[in-house]
Amino acid sequence: MDKFLIKGDLAWSGCDRVIVSRKDAYILVEDGLVSGVFDRRPEGEYEFYDYGGHLVVPGMTDLHLHAPQYQFAGLYMDEELLQWLEKHTFPIEAEYRDVEYAEKAYGIFTEDLKNSCTTRAVVFATVHRDSTLLLMDMMEASGLISYVGKVNMDRNCPDSLREKTDESIRETLAYIDESRRFSRTKPIITPRFIPSCTDGLMEVLGRIAYEGNIPVQSHLDENLGEIGWVSELCPWSRNYADAYDRFGMMGRVKTVMAHVVWPSEEEIVLLRRPGVFVAHSPSSNINLASGIAPVRRFIDEGIGCGLATDVAGGSSLSMFRMITDAIQASKLRWRLVDDKLGALGFDEAFYLATRGGGSFFGKVGAFEPGFEADILVLDESGARSVLRERMDVRDRLEFYAYRLADERPLAKFVRGERII
Amino acid sequence: MDKFLIKGDLAWSGCDRVIVSRKDAYILVEDGLVSGVFDRRPEGEYEFYDYGGHLVVPGMTDLHLHAPQYQFAGLYMDEELLQWLEKHTFPIEAEYRDVEYAEKAYGIFTEDLKNSCTTRAVVFATVHRDSTLLLMDMMEASGLISYVGKVNMDRNCPDSLREKTDESIRETLAYIDESRRFSRTKPIITPRFIPSCTDGLMEVLGRIAYEGNIPVQSHLDENLGEIGWVSELCPWSRNYADAYDRFGMMGRVKTVMAHVVWPSEEEIVLLRRPGVFVAHSPSSNINLASGIAPVRRFIDEGIGCGLATDVAGGSSLSMFRMITDAIQASKLRWRLVDDKLGALGFDEAFYLATRGGGSFFGKVGAFEPGFEADILVLDESGARSVLRERMDVRDRLEFYAYRLADERPLAKFVRGERII
Numbered sequence: 009m010d011k012f013l014i015k016g017d018l019a020w021s022g023c024d025r026v027i028v029s030r031k032d033a034y035i036l037v038e039d040g041l042v043s044g045v046f047d048r049r050p051e052g053e054y055e056f057y058d059y060g061g062h063l064v065v066p067g068m069t070d071l072h073l074h075a076p077q078y079q080f081a082g083l084y085m086d087e088e089l090l091q092w093l094e095k096h097t098f099p100i101e102a103e104y105r106d107v108e109y110a111e112k113a114y115g116i117f118t119e120d121l122k123n124s125c126t127t128r129a130v131v132f133a134t135v136h137r138d139s140t141l142l143l144m145d146m147m148e149a150s151g152l153i154s155y156v157g158k159v160n161m162d163r164n165c166p167d168s169l170r171e172k173t174d175e176s177i178r179e180t181l182a183y184i185d186e187s188r189r190f191s192r193t194k195p196i197i198t199p200r201f202i203p204s205c206t207d208g209l210m211e212v213l214g215r216i217a218y219e220g221n222i223p224v225q226s227h228l229d230e231n232l233g234e235i236g237w238v239s240e241l242c243p244w245s246r247n248y249a250d251a252y253d254r255f256g257m258m259g260r261v262k263t264v265m266a267h268v269v270w271p272s273e274e275e276i277v278l279l280r281r282p283g284v285f286v287a288h289s290p291s292s293n294i295n296l297a298s299g300i301a302p303v304r305r306f307i308d309e310g311i312g313c314g315l316a317t318d319v320a321g322g323s324s325l326s327m328f329r330m331i332t333d334a335i336q337a338s339k340l341r342w343r344l345v346d347d348k349l350g351a352l353g354f355d356e357a358f359y360l361a362t363r364g365g366g367s368f369f370g371k372v373g374a375f376e377p378g379f380e381a382d383i384l385v386l387d388e389s390g391a392r393s394v395l396r397e398r399m400d401v402r403d404r405l406e407f408y409a410y411r412l413a414d415e416r417p418l419a420k421f422v423r424g425e426r427i428i
Numbered sequence: 429m430d431k432f433l434i435k436g437d438l439a440w441s442g443c444d445r446v447i448v449s450r451k452d453a454y455i456l457v458e459d460g461l462v463s464g465v466f467d468r469r470p471e472g473e474y475e476f477y478d479y480g481g482h483l484v485v486p487g488m489t490d491l492h493l494h495a496p497q498y499q500f501a502g503l504y505m506d507e508e509l510l511q512w513l514e515k516h517t518f519p520i521e522a523e524y525r526d527v528e529y530a531e532k533a534y535g536i537f538t539e540d541l542k543n544s545c546t547t548r549a550v551v552f553a554t555v556h557r558d559s560t561l562l563l564m565d566m567m568e569a570s571g572l573i574s575y576v577g578k579v580n581m582d583r584n585c586p587d588s589l590r591e592k593t594d595e596s597i598r599e600t601l602a603y604i605d606e607s608r609r610f611s612r613t614k615p616i617i618t619p620r621f622i623p624s625c626t627d628g629l630m631e632v633l634g635r636i637a638y639e640g641n642i643p644v645q646s647h648l649d650e651n652l653g654e655i656g657w658v659s660e661l662c663p664w665s666r667n668y669a670d671a672y673d674r675f676g677m678m679g680r681v682k683t684v685m686a687h688v689v690w691p692s693e694e695e696i697v698l699l700r701r702p703g704v705f706v707a708h709s710p711s712s713n714i715n716l717a718s719g720i721a722p723v724r725r726f727i728d729e730g731i732g733c734g735l736a737t738d739v740a741g742g743s744s745l746s747m748f749r750m751i752t753d754a755i756q757a758s759k760l761r762w763r764l765v766d767d768k769l770g771a772l773g774f775d776e777a778f779y780l781a782t783r784g785g786g787s788f789f790g791k792v793g794a795f796e797p798g799f800e801a802d803i804l805v806l807d808e809s810g811a812r813s814v815l816r817e818r819m820d821v822r823d824r825l826e827f828y829a830y831r832l833a834d835e836r837p838l839a840k841f842v843r844g845e846r847i848i
Contacts, residue, residue: 078813079813079814079815080813080815081830081831082811082826082827082829082830082831083815083819083823083826083827083830085752085755085774085826085830086755086773086774100815109814112814113814116812116813116814120812294756294759294760295756295759297759297760297762297763297771298763299760299763299764300760300764323752323830323831324830324831332505332743335505335506336714336715337760339714339715339717340714340717340719340720340757340760340764341764342717343717343718343719344719344720344760344761344764344765345764351717353506354505354506391502392536392540393498393499393500393536394499394529394532394533394536395499395500395503395520399503403503406502406503406505407502407503408502409502410501410502410503410505410743410744411501411502411743411744414834
């Protein structure tokens, strides 16, 4: 049936980033879209899911994560970015040339992601076309909606991962072509970051993105050492973001840049462009000792922004964990770095995880008419409290985020299709 | 039987704070103490627990937490310390005058703590004698070993919590007297912090502690506003720690001070005294935007130090979560505040959670002969990885800490008694 009604205690983020809540209310979904929210049960013919008494919130968007790294999420955490890439990340990513290995590893990844609160994701795979397409197959079957990028790297990486420039282009075109068979899973142009792609490769990738109107994802301003390296590699650029912009990768097509921990004033101007999104990855930025992004500034400047686990810089697939990590990181930034930039409140961080990141996918992440129906029903039974009766819907949501971030949702709908 | 043997993959922290691991090894326990660790099964008569293939680590010590606040752990996180106390914490603590309420709330607390990886705890209750003794009853029954403090407050708090000075002293003596009936649960002198206790009360509490050789717990240098307030309240003191010292509460008896985020050089000298411990509470210090304690310095200076959840400044009872929070906080401090003070590695944070905090209780927190047998058997099945076969015992422990911090242990022994 293409029409259904869900009853529950609803909470979502309004366009002013304040949480709206409706106790014992109803969401009507038609053809994958929210058609209305009601305080009384509406008339009509539909399937009915009664989750009365349960929290019901929008699905969450993970704007940046590395599927092949999930196998070591939570390991090797005593290293900084560039050492961590060289010693652990690159050697393990090289193993995904073996499709059998990839099948096992991606099987675990997609199953765990399906069981999380994420409904949409923007994913890095590896340089390998076959195993990237295999991951896309699995993501498609999971019911999740995602962009999955075959990574491009033609310099500054081990031989086991380095592509020849021509080969990288050819494989990218073939991957785009073969991915036409998916409906929920889309290709995305994925130069790993400036240090691992030659200017010649970037030039062609930018053209492919533009001509096919395919979005772009990469990394920007994660680590001070990395930023210095980029200025050496691209002496012609004014800054790191400008280096991407030169190749049409700062908003000419829809663009998501992970991290942006250390943006300059000039870069802020480029980030303000429509179609540019920052994937704020607080957990990863802390684990790799990169720093704390000025996410409050991104919000105030109207820059597109969402949250990201950045597995395996981040160790958790939980977007609720990212909500509390983003708040905590912003508090420390306020206290220790810049007391003019206030900390994030819970409402704002919840906004980023739902509506903020969701807008990369269109009208996603809220219970308003016309929004795609990504819906989570939450199980609050794991955290007991004598105060529960006194908590309002918003309190219960905050309590859930801090106490039950790793729980599997009771039910999960993606664009109106139930997958849990 | 008073003698038993456990088989498993053992890991503990050596006295050099480096993790020692022994795969497929055995711990022999006699009369509650570790009598030896063996690579081959020893001869003799004993009960045998075969946890072959499972991680087996020492029980953890939570050096500071507030039992009455557990009911709102994870709520009201958008506030700073002094506002948070006034708006939420004090009104809720006042409700513990009602013993029926306390019974429900402490029932949830002790059950959840029993199911965590904590085997020892140093706990704040409230000002109320009856409900504090009730909490001690429940802690005793849980099998955990703890200090539980009746809080003292005779100024700067709502009428509903403020004691008269004489009453505070009388109730404290009665609580100490009545708590003689417990064997695992001990009293501890608990002035909330300088701002909430008059000099007259502190004087007597210091004497009671000294004469009864009862340890002391309180809060020190948590928040800059609080520190300023203390210097106004105690114009005769050189600094906050000195204010405690004047009353014999900096090591004259065993002393644990929570937080110590902003110690001065003069205070470091007092903290170095034998018998003084810092309860490092990274999660709470972040949630309340207090700052990041220089815990690497405490270690380097030989200051007694362990980890603490500080529920409900911290939202989690998980000591594994405190391990990763301590590492993450120290990385940000290194990156953003003081690059001369290196970040904590996993081994050091694990040390703090086990052997470091455990030493407040004596020989606790390691698998060495003569140590009290606090033992956890961990269930790693919740985090799958194709790399699992390649992980050594230490890798598995790091992976567990980041990925499964909230799991209930498979088995838990406290001073040789099995409680899970």
